[in-house]
Amino acid sequence: xxxxxxxxxxxxxxxxxxxxxxxxMFEGNPTLDEDIEQWHKDNELWKAxxxxxxxxxxxxxxxxxxxxxxxxxxxxxxxxxxxxxxLEQRTHYQMYxxxxxGTPISPVMANPDELxxxxxxxxxxxxxxxxxxxxxxxxxxxGPGWAPSMARIGGELMSGVAYMSKDK
Numbered sequence: 551x552x553x554x555x556x557x558x559x560x561x562x563x564x565x566x567x568x569x570x571x572x573x574x575m576f577e578g579n580p581t582l583d584e585d586i587e588q589w590h591k592d593n594e595l596w597k598a599x600x601x602x603x604x605x606x607x608x609x610x611x612x613x614x615x616x617x618x619x620x621x622x623x624x625x626x627x628x629x630x631x632x633x634x635x636x637l638e639q640r641t642h643y644q645m646y647x648x649x650x651x652g653t654p655i656s657p658v659m660a661n662p663d664e665l666x667x668x669x670x671x672x673x674x675x676x677x678x679x680x681x682x683x684x685x686x687x688x689x690x691x692x693g694p695g696w697a698p699s700m701a702r703i704g705g706e707l708m709s710g711v712a713y714m715s716k717d718k
Contacts, residue, residue: 578634663688
């Protein structure tokens, strides 16, 4: 994915590494719980010698790793995931780029209409330097809530936000 709407509390302030540089964060629970569970399953497969990477000739470095942590790194770090708020606290909207784990490309907004207007008016990136119209942003926000980085249709390259708003 490349653009994703995340529901956040009205007072959410995305953490910064240093001023103006956001800390990338994956979407929160249930993703965190699922990622931790998957890491532990993969670790057990590794210990049993049954992890697919251990037997894949395209992954020769896997055979040199004594344990799963050497191959994949440690279990997921909860600090790299957004907090899990109860549904009633997630009253606002914020647009994220998810080419990395996820950093905001908009301020927190009270509703989809405000967010779509802000994104269009500020020429927020839908893909690279390409923005999107208010209508395209709003359809993506109200529709699936995410868009791929880009799409190529009949030789035409377009942002995923524009693609998601087209009749298919």
